[in-house]
Amino acid sequence: xxxxxxxxxxxxxxxxxxxxxxxxxxxxxxxxxxxxxxxxxxxxxxxxxxxxxxxxxxxxxxxxxxxxxxxxxxxxxxxxxxxxxxxxxxxxxxxxxxxxxxxxxxxxxxxxxxxxxxxxxxxxxxxxxxxxxxxxxxxxxxxxxxxxxxxxxxxxxxxxxxxxxxxxxxxxxxxxxxxxxxxxxxxxxxxxxxxxxxxxxxxxxxxxxxxxxxxxxxxxxxxxxxxxxxxxxxxxxxxxxxxxxxxxxxxxxxxxxxxxxxxxxxxxxxxxxxxxxxxxxxxxxx
Amino acid sequence: xxxxxxxxxxxxxxxxxxxxxxxxxxxxxxxxxxxxxxxxxxxxxxxxxxxxxxxxxxxxxxxxxxxxxxxxxxxxxxxxxxxxxxxxxxxxxxxxxxxxxxxxxxxxxxxxxxxxxxxxxxxxxxxxxxxxxxxxxxxxxxxxxxxxxxxxxxxxxxxxxxxxxxxxxxxxxxxxxxxxxxxxxxxxxxxxxxxxxxxxxxxxxxxxxxxxxxxxxxxxxxxxxxxxxxxxxxxxxxxxxxxxxxxxxxxxxxxxxxxxxxxxxxxxxxxxxxxxxxxxxxxxxx
Numbered sequence: 115x116x117x118x119x120x121x122x123x124x125x126x127x128x129x130x131x132x133x134x135x136x137x138x139x140x141x142x143x144x145x146x147x148x149x150x151x152x153x154x155x156x157x158x159x160x161x162x163x164x165x166x167x168x169x170x171x172x173x174x175x176x177x178x179x180x181x182x183x184x185x186x187x188x189x190x191x192x193x194x195x196x197x198x199x200x201x202x203x204x205x206x207x208x209x210x211x212x213x214x215x216x217x218x219x220x221x222x223x224x225x226x227x228x229x230x231x232x233x234x235x236x237x238x239x240x241x242x243x244x245x246x247x248x249x250x251x252x253x254x255x256x257x258x259x260x261x262x263x264x265x266x267x268x269x270x271x272x273x274x275x276x277x278x279x280x281x282x283x284x285x286x287x288x289x290x291x292x293x294x295x296x297x298x299x300x301x302x303x304x305x306x307x308x309x310x311x312x313x314x315x316x317x318x319x320x321x322x323x324x325x326x327x328x329x330x331x332x333x334x335x336x337x338x339x340x341x342x343x344x345x346x347x348x349x350x351x352x353x354x355x356x357x358x359x360x361x362x363x364x365x366x367x368x369x370x371x372x373x374x375x376x377x378x379x380x381x382x383x384x385x386x387x388x389x390x391x392x393x394x395x396x397x398x399x400x
Numbered sequence: 401x402x403x404x405x406x407x408x409x410x411x412x413x414x415x416x417x418x419x420x421x422x423x424x425x426x427x428x429x430x431x432x433x434x435x436x437x438x439x440x441x442x443x444x445x446x447x448x449x450x451x452x453x454x455x456x457x458x459x460x461x462x463x464x465x466x467x468x469x470x471x472x473x474x475x476x477x478x479x480x481x482x483x484x485x486x487x488x489x490x491x492x493x494x495x496x497x498x499x500x501x502x503x504x505x506x507x508x509x510x511x512x513x514x515x516x517x518x519x520x521x522x523x524x525x526x527x528x529x530x531x532x533x534x535x536x537x538x539x540x541x542x543x544x545x546x547x548x549x550x551x552x553x554x555x556x557x558x559x560x561x562x563x564x565x566x567x568x569x570x571x572x573x574x575x576x577x578x579x580x581x582x583x584x585x586x587x588x589x590x591x592x593x594x595x596x597x598x599x600x601x602x603x604x605x606x607x608x609x610x611x612x613x614x615x616x617x618x619x620x621x622x623x624x625x626x627x628x629x630x631x632x633x634x635x636x637x638x639x640x641x642x643x644x645x646x647x648x649x650x651x652x653x654x655x656x657x658x659x660x661x662x663x664x665x666x667x668x669x670x671x672x673x674x675x676x677x678x679x680x681x682x683x684x685x686x
Contacts, residue, residue, distance in 0.1 A: 117419060130416030131424060133403060133511045138417060139490065140551035141427020172552070173559060200498070204425065212486070212515045213645075214551060214558040214582050225419045229498045252538035252574060257552055264550035265426035265500060266458070266543055272500040273459060288538060288574070296500050359499075 118190045118226035126227070135223055137206025140214065141263040143223070144168040147358050150191055150199040151233065152394040158184055160321045161358075165203065168260030174207050177222050190226050198233040200359045201226060206263065231359065239383040241366035242281035242355065246292065246344055247271035253287040255316040268296040282355060284347075284368075287316050291341040298355035298363070299323035302347055303376050309350075312339035322356035322386075329385045335378065344369075352376025354383075362386045404476045404512035412513070421509055423492025426500065427549040429509075430454040433644050436477055436485040437519065438680040444470055446607040447644075451491065454546030460493050463508050476512050484519040486645045487512060492549065517645065525669040527652035528567035528641065532578065532630055533557035539573040541602040554582040568641060570633075570654075573602050577627040584641035584649070585609035588633055589662050595636075598625035608642035608672075615671045621664065630655075638662025640669075648672045 117129040136142035146161040155161075162180045169176045178186070187201055203226050210219025249271045251258065267285065275283035275296065284300060287293045293311045294300050299320040301310045308330045311317055330337045347353060353365040353373050362383045365373050403415040422428035432447040448466045455462050464472070473487055489512050496505025535557045537544065553571065561569035561582065568581045579597045580586050585606040587596045594616050597603055616623045633639060639651040639659050648669045651659050 119419060126420070129419040131419055133405060133415040133417055133490070133513065134412070135424065137427075138421065138424045138429075138492065139431070139549065140555060141423075141549050142552065142555055143424075145425070172556070202498075204419070206424065212488075214555045215562055216555060216559055217562055227419065250538075252536075252541070255538070257556075262552055263425065263427050264552045266428065266548055266550045269426060269428055269500045269502060270458070270543075273502055276501055276503055 115228055116190065116193050118186055118224070120224055123190065123193060129225070129227070131223055131225070132209055134209045135206055136208060136210055136219055137204070137223060137263055141265070142216070143204060143206030143263040144172065144174070145202060145204040145261050145263060148201040148203065149358050149361070149390065150196055150201050150228070151390050153191060153197045154394040155187060155191070155201060156390050156394055157321050157325065158187070160324065161203070164260060164319060164321065165205065168262065169205065171256070171260060172262070173216065174205065174222060176205060177224060187226055190228065194228050196228045196230065198231045199228045200231050201228055204263070239362065239364055239380070240360065241364045243279070244282050244284060244295070244353070244365045244368050245275055245278050245280040246369055247274045247283040247285050247296070249274070249285055251285050251287045251293060251316050253289040253316050254314060258316045259313065259319045261318060272296040286344070289315070290343065291315055292344055292347055293317045295355050295357070298357040301326060301354050301356065302342065302350035303352040303378050304350050306378070307336045307338050308378070309338050309340040309342065311341060315341060320356055322358050322361065325386065325389065326356045326362060326382060329382055329389065333381065333385060352379045354379045361390065401514060402476065402479050404472055404510070406510055409476065409479060415511070415513070417509055417511070418495055420495045421492055422494060422496055422505055423490070423509060423549055427551070428502070429490060429492030429549040430458065430460070431488060431490040431547050431549060434473070434487040434489065435644050435647070435676065436482055436487050436514070436517070437676050439477060439483045440680040441473060441477070441487060442676050442680055443607050443611065444473070446610065447489070450546060450605060450607065451489065454548065455491065457542070457546060458548070459502065460491065460508060462491060463510060473512055476514065480514050482514045482516065484517045485514045486517050487514055490549070525648065525650055525666070526646065527650045529565070530568050530570060530581070530639070530651045530654050531561055531564050531566045532655055533560045533569040533571050533582070535560070535571055537571050537573045537579060537602050539575040539602050540600060544602045545599065545605045547604060558582040572630070575601070576629065577601055578630055578633055579603045581641050581643070584643040587612060587640045587642065588628065588636040589638040589664050590636050592664070593622045593624050594664070595624050595626040595628065597627060601627060606642055608644050608647065611672065611675065612642045612648060612668060615668055615675065619667065619671060638665045640665045647676065
């Protein structure tokens with residue numbers, strides 16, 4: 115596989131950055147994980163917009179425009195002949211002076227790489243075993259909205275899932291509400307309404323989360339942003355997760371408690387897969 | 401300058417790590433900044449113990465023992481003929497599978513590097529211009545005790561200090577208490593008592609913080625762990641900061657409000673410098 119690194123396409127084994135890169139020293143950077151299906155990126159612009167907002171928050175100047183970065187990403191996909199994959203875009207602040215001050219760090223590092231994935235179409239939507247983690251996220255944390263390279267809470271939560279042989283861990287915030295998965299946004303169905311925690315609770319502004327809310331509106335399913343406790347989630351008519359790399363995923367159990375199969379979730383999963391297929395396969399068919 | 405990288409001593413320009421290192425991807429690592437004076441490390445063991453505790457919390461297996469790492473650090477100092485410097489030790493989880501799960505990442509990356517510093521002895525203790533940052537730290541966050549490579553809140557706080565042409569930014573926690581500086585622990589003097597925020601408020605367990613508390617005990621100065629609001633700090637008889645790279649530093653102003661010169665602080669600074677001198681110059685004199 116080739117990797118894009120600061121303007122060049124290099125082999126994975128040759129893709130090296132300095133030990134003084136602030137991405138390595140402090141996690142001083144941002145990333146995106148973009149689904150590639152049928153050799154094309156799904157919702158690139160939405161990912162770039164979030165990257166741009168995050169860069170603004172961190173006062174990190176993006177060295178490439180939306181179009182420039184997109185073209186390099188497309189070239190990377192093409193050179194690797196990747197049909198179904200996850201594209202990771204990482205922008206770190208690069209090298210600066212010693213210490214936390216970002217002064218002097220004016221040349222960000224740009225890395226893009228691909229990981230092969232399973233094709234979406236026709237695959238039975240996965241049903242994940244989910245646990246709640248002991249790790250707490252700070253309620254209302256502004257940084258949580260962006261995909262920063264500070265992911266230790268998510269790593270620790272995910273490690274708890276690994277220990278339980280679970281597929282994903284849900285995190286509570288410091289107010290005691292279940293807010294998101296380590297790498298997914300949370301949804302649940304209750305009395306025909308599709309609920310998801312509010313952005314203000316301190317969660318990632320997920321691209322797939324927005325797509326799911328759009329799909330619900332198209333399907334005339336009522337949606338609501340709601341704070342939820344674990345007990346309430348266990349009583350839901352159905353629980354599911356959204357994430358760019360997998361799309362939409364059902365939860366079959368929560369902390370060992372079996373969750374019901376909910377037909378609404380199946381319809382959302384199908385609509386999501388259909389949308390990815392349509393948007394990515396479109397041009398190839400012509 | 402030479403850098404220690406995974407068992408080898410290499411030139412700074414050649415010290416590269418993979419773009420797939422989890423340190424770069426997620427800030428999945430820990431570091432220490434150790435003062436080097438008279439060509440020797442000050443309080444190495446205390447730094448290593450914190451590193452070890454952090455590694456235990458992150459379930460990251462340290463690839464070198466205390467003695468092994470110390471010997472490599474001493475060799476690095478010797479090879480660079482560094483007399484006064486700051487040694488940075490970074491341990492990241494290395495390369496693993498895609499995603500947050502640490503499974504499969506079994507070979508941590510070890511990096512040590514030096515930055516030249518000013519000698520301590522005889523230098524007039526600096527008096528810093530300090531501001532309070534708008535960034536909030538989660539109260540009671542367990543990860544805060546360790547020096548992890550997730551430092552975006554500290555970077556954002558420090559950037560605010562830069563904007564104000566200040567030397568350091570203090571951070572409040574989500575309970576509204578002032579808890580620490582972006583790269584320092586906080587102390588203040590009130591009615592002859594030296595106060596510092598409690599560890600449980602969600603702060604770094606600073607090595608220099610412990611040394612200062614020890615010095616106060618030796619000087620028979622009463623110490624207390626106290627939660628403090630900004631208004632109370634502004635009324636203190638004196639405010640100072642502790643950090644490994646600088647030692648003990650006075651605060652001459654807080655958010656533009658002049659802080660009093662406090663003789664107790666001067667005595668603590670002098671005692672600290674004396675201690676560093678004694679512990680690091682010891683063997684060389686023989």
